[in-house]
Structures are given as structure tokens and as C-alpha cells.
Ligand SMILES: CC(C)[C@H](C(=O)O)[C@@H](O)C(=O)O
């Protein structure tokens with residue numbers, strides 16, 4: 134009996150609600166497929182600041198390190214927005230990525246049929262869009278030295294963007310690997326006409342490319358990519374890029390699908406360990422009302438099954454259940470056309486559990 | 490008789506063609522409004538690399554410094570893409586910005602009625618979109634120290650992003666000033682939850698804001714801005730941001746209008762001096778065929794009249810002429826629905842000249 138340990142970090146805002154539904158789904162897959170999970174909860178983000186005086190308590194970090202995977206709800210909220218840096222939820226987020234070695238963030242930007250109309254893009258442009266952004270997550274300007282100093286013209290601030298060959302290699306290899314399992318097209322995004330880190334990035338990509346002769350590679354400048362995502366979203370398969378560009382482009386890509394409230398993401402390190410979370414935020418404005426949409430978090434469990442545990446049967450069952458419930462016309466408020474017919478968080482979770 | 494000196498830099502690809510038409514428009518405004526211009530041509534970009542061995546020859550720089558304004562076509566092309574850094578057109582572009590002190594890039598993202606359908610966004614989302622991106626142009630990661638070094642994990646590349654208080658102040662003031670002449674709404678875009686330069690940026694914005702009590706200010710994180718541009722483009726009036734974010738967001742904003750081939754831009758320094766150019770590139774694939782669209786370059790002349798010379802009558806005349814010619818149904822290939830009825834570069838220029 135192979136028991137998988139899952140660290141559960143509900144976080145702030147709607148985090149606990151949506152994670153609650155995902156846990157019900159987890160339990161149902163135990164019953165149906167015979168898998169066994171052990172879940173342990175940890176404090177993280179704003180609630181950890183309030184209760185422990187730090188966004189990432191040592192015990193939460195250790196809990197994650199002991200686990201096979203982490204399920205994260207959402208963190209942050211206006212309450213902590215003006216805190217000093219060490220007491221802000223996002224500092225915890227950057228910390229957990231670095232401490233757990235989660236160098237890769239994988240964000241599928243999928244169009245859900247029932248949400249096609251929610252996109253601001255024309256349906257014919259969106260048609261066939263199904264891309265993945267692979268974002269480097271523990272390097273670049275996010276983690277380089279940052280400081281203030283007195284310059285010739287008064288005070289100045291400095292951020293440093295650093296990448297070494299190994300950091301680029303591992304993320305690029307992973308992106309090529311993912312491309313091989315899909316449409317075999319890879320767009321590597323950089324700003325090689327300006328940045329030294331981008332020139333290093335491009336050199337590494339070009340050196341690795343011959344190992345994947347079947348993958349069609351294109352180099353796209355980041356400004357051009359921001360345009361092409363709008364002009365020809367369906368032409369992309371896998372996009373790989375550095376941390377800061379990935380932050381911007383993955384959000385742009387998610388938004389153009391119109392399905393942002395339904396998208397899940399994985400942050401991976403070496404080996405099979407991964408942290409899984411919905412793309413949406415903590416939505417403090419609707420927290421506690423029981424109206425949030427748990428689907429992105431439930432689909433994060435499916436992603437965890439696929440990428441960390443290799444439980445493809447259970448992953449498919451969850452994905453199919455979600456599809457069935459949506460096809461039957463059930464909607465939470467965020468995705469309902471007729472808001473008066475919207476169902477709540479728990480009702481949506483129950484329906485999906487029942488459909489598994 | 491106040492003769493204005495204009496440095497004309499045709500550049501590469503379709504640059505010379507589109508600039509040629511803009512010069513005809515310039516001449517016509519001399520006749521109609523009695524203004525007087527002295528134009529002098531300079532080599533820049535790829536052609537300067539070929540003929541002078543450097544993308545920004547000293548004599549071109551001096552020509553620009555002697556001038557009241559610069560009209561630029563477009564630079565670059567595949568021929569020079571693999572050159573070493575000092576011999577690449579974009580190195581000239583960065584050099585001319587720095588040397589001429591052009592710290593501000595202004596890009597109106599306007600929707601042309603006749604091109605509404607060219608956007609990939611739904612018409613109802615685009616409705617009312619009329620925004621300006623004010624991009625800092627001579628600071629940040631573009632101009633900070635860049636180098637390679639041996640690190641603990643092998644070779645690494647470093648880029649440095651630096652901003653001082655004065656650099657931020659001048660661009661932010663300019664953005665507030667522009668907002669005052671328009672919708673009085675300013676979105677300042679940064680990544681203050683991660684970057685030190687962004688925290689400095691936000692401090693300066695908040696310090697200056699009380700000087701403009703009529704302007705409604707919002708701080709938007711760059712990833713969120715990439716999304717909001719897609720979701721609610723018409724809600725933006727003026728967006729101000731640092732160099733790298735501005736590069737990405739101004740291209741995204743331009744593309745979503747569907748009118749990218751028609752957009753002009755201004756790069757300004759202290760005083761009234763400015764460099765004006767179309768947003769589109771050198772389009773080497775169609776260069777020399779006489780089919781390129783000169784409208785963005787012609788509108789760059791109108792922008793020059795407004796921002797550098799204060800010739801509002803002539804600027805309006807050019808803009809009205811463009812509108813009339815478009816309303817009459819004339820189109821170059823890039824904007825024609827029925828390509829078989831498309832007219833050439835010269836024909837389009839002649840029609841606009843005739844309409845002034
Ligand atoms: C909250 C912030 C630090 C974070 C990031 O920029 O990485 C977020 O935008 C994300 O994409 O997960």
C-alpha cells in the first residue's frame with residue numbers, strides 16, 4: 134500500500150473554500166481507484182503572517198519537504214499589501230519556490246468549450262488554442278541582488294538578473310520534453326537583442342535543440358510574443374521563457390482563453406515532486422460567501438495525479454467529471470451566463486464528486 | 490521666417506518608401522500653411538552598417554543634434570540579425586535614444602474605425618479604446634551593466650536594472666501632464682511586489698500624485714496589466730511604465746487595436762525635440778515592391794507637428810486627410826479586405842497629399 138503524502142496549504146481568501154472541494158475529490162478517488170493519500174495542513178501566506186509572524190513558517194516548509202506533492206489554494210489580500218517585505222504573502226511564495234527547488238512553472242492555457250464566449254477574443258481567432266507556458270521560476274531578476282544606493286543623481290534602486298547555463302538547460306530540456314508529448318512545437322521567448330541573459334538563454338536553447346530533431350523550434354522576442362499571442366494564439370504549442378517574461382506572458386495567455394478561473398498550474402523541481410495550484414488568486418472580495426469556483430483547484434488535483442503520481446486513470450476521471458458537470462449546464466457565478474441560476478462552491482464540488 | 494530643421498533617417502526595408510511619402514506630405518504642408526522645413530538625410534541602421542561600418546555613424550548623430558526633430562522610417566532586417574552586437578541595427582537604436590536623451594516613448598494605441606475588424610478582439614470589447622503608453626526609454630535593464638562571468642555553477646550572464654529618482658520623476662511627470670490633456674486617468678505599471686526598482690518607481694509616483702489632484706491614479710502590477718489590456722482595454726487612458734515593461738505592453742496594446750500598421754510614435758527628451766517613427770518595423774519581406782502602407786509614417790509627421798512644432802492646424806489637416814482617404818475606401822494591401830483593389834505606397838501618399 135503506497136500512501137502518497139500531500140501537503141495542503143489552503144492559504145487566504147477563497148483558498149480554504151476551493152481547497153475544501155478539492156479534498157473531497159481526492160477522497161472520492163481513493164474510494165473509486167483505491168489510491169491512498171495522507172493529507173497534512175500547513176499555514177502559509179497572510180494567515181501565517183497573522184498566526185505565526187511569517188508568511189512561510191519553518192514547519193510549513195518542513196511539511197512540504199516531507200510530502201510527495203503540495204496542493205495550494207491561494208495567498209494574499211489587501212490586509213497584508215502594505216506590510217514590509219518580510220511580512221508579505223508573496224515573499225512566502227518566492228521563498229517556497231526557492232526552498233523547494235521548484236524551478237519550473239507549467240501553465241496550460243486551455244479553452245473550455247463552455248467558456249469560449251467569455252474570452253474577449255473573437256471565437257475564430259481562439260479556435261484550436263491549446264498552449265502551455267513553461268516559465269523558469271527560481272532565477273532571473275526575481276532572485277538576483279536588489280538594493281538601494283546613492284548614485285551621482287541621487288538615490289537609485291538596483292535589481293540584478295542572473296542566469297547560469299545549468300539553470301537554463303534544465304528548464305529548456307523540460308520544455309522540449311513537454312513539446313515531445315504534444316504538438317512538437319517550441320517557442321523560446323527572450324530579448325536577445327538587448328539582454329545578456331537572453332543571449333545566454335538562446336545559446337543554450339540552440340545547443341540543446343539538436344537533441345530534439347522532431348521539435349520545431351522558433352525564437353520569439355518577448356515584445357513580439359506579446360503581440361503574437363493576440364494575433365495567432367492557436368499557432369503556439371509550448372512556450373518556454375525566463376521568470377519575469379513568463380510571469381507576464383502566462384497571465385496574458387491565460388486571460389485570452391477566457392477560462393482563467395478554470396486554469397490550474399504546476400510548479401515542478403527535479404524528480405516528481407510538485408506544487409499544484411489554481412491560476413486565479415485569493416479573490417478576497419468574494420471570500421467566505423461560498424460562491425467561488427472550485428474547478429481550477431480540482432483540476433490542479435488532476436494535474437498532480439498526472440505529473441507527480443502518474444495516476445492517469447484518476448486524473449482522466451476528474452477531468453471527465455468536470456466536463457460532464459459543465460456540459461450538464463451547472464455553473465458557479467463567475468462562469469454563469471444567467472447569474473440567477475448559479476450554484477455555490479459546495480454544490481459544484483458535490484456534483485463533480487458524484488460524477489467521478 | 491522660422492525654418493524647422495528635420496533630420497530624415499529613412500533606414501532599412503520599407504523605411505525609404507514610407508519616408509518618401511511622408512516627405513511629400515511635409516512639402517504639401519509648406520505650400521498650404523506656409524511653414525518652412527529644411528530636411529537633411531542621414532544613414533542609420535543596417536544601411537549605415539553596410540556603408541559606414543556602424544549602425545549609428547557620428548555624422549548622423551550630429552545631424553540629429555543639429556535638427557529640431559527627427560523623422561525615422563524603420564531599421565533592421567535578417568541581413569544583420571547575426572552580426573556581433575556593435576554591428577546590429579538595434580544597437581544603433583539604443584544608442585540614438587541614449588545620445589539624444591530621448592527618455593520618453595509615447596505610443597498612442599488608437600482604433601481606426603475602418604480597421605476595427607482587423608483586431609482579434611471582439612468589437613464590443615474594443616469599443617472606445619483610446620490609450621497612450623508612456624514608456625521610459627533610456628534607463629532600466631536596457632542600459633544597466635551586462636556581462637558574463639564564471640559562477641559556482643559554470644558560466645552565467647548578468648543584466649542590471651537601475652533607476653534613479655530623477656529618471657523616474659521626469660517620465661512620471663510627463664505622463665501625468667499627458668493625462669491632464671486627456672481622460673485624466675493614469676495607470677502606473679510596475680512589479681513592486683518583487684522588484685526594488687519598482688518599489689522606487691511606486692514611491693516616486695505616489696510622491697508626485699498630489700501635484701495632480703485631478704488625475705485618477707491606479708497602480709497596476711505588470712502581469713495584471715497584461716491581462717487587463719485584454720479584458721478592459723477601453724478603461725485605460727494613459728499607462729506609464731519602465732523600459733522593459735513598456736516594450737512588452739506597448740506592443741500588446743498596439744496589437745489589440747488591430748491598427749498596428751497605422752500607429753505612430755514619438756520619443757521625446759527635455760524640451761521640444763523629438764524623434765518620430767511608425768510603430769511597425771522594416772518589413773523586409775515586402776520592401777522594394779511599392780506596396781507598403783505609408784500612413785503610420787505620415788501620421789508620425791502629424792505627431793511631430795503637434796508635439797515638437799505646435800503646428801496644430803497642419804497636424805489636424807494631415808489627420809483629416811488620412812481619414813478622408815480611408816473613408817473614401819482607399820486601402821494599401823495590408824489593410825485591404827479585397828486585396829485585388831489595393832493601391833500602392835505612392836498612390837496612397839498622393840491621395841493623402843491631394844486631400845490636404
Ligand atoms: C505574487 C507574485 C510574486 C507572483 C509572481 O510574480 O511570480 C505571481 O504573480 C505569480 O505569477 O505567481
Ligand SMILES: CC(C)[C@H](C(=O)O)[C@@H](O)C(=O)O
Nearest residue numbers: 326327356579580582583736
Ligand atoms: C529593437 C529593440 C531594441 C527595440 C526595443 O526593445 O526597444 C524595439 O523593440 C522597440 O520597441 O523599439
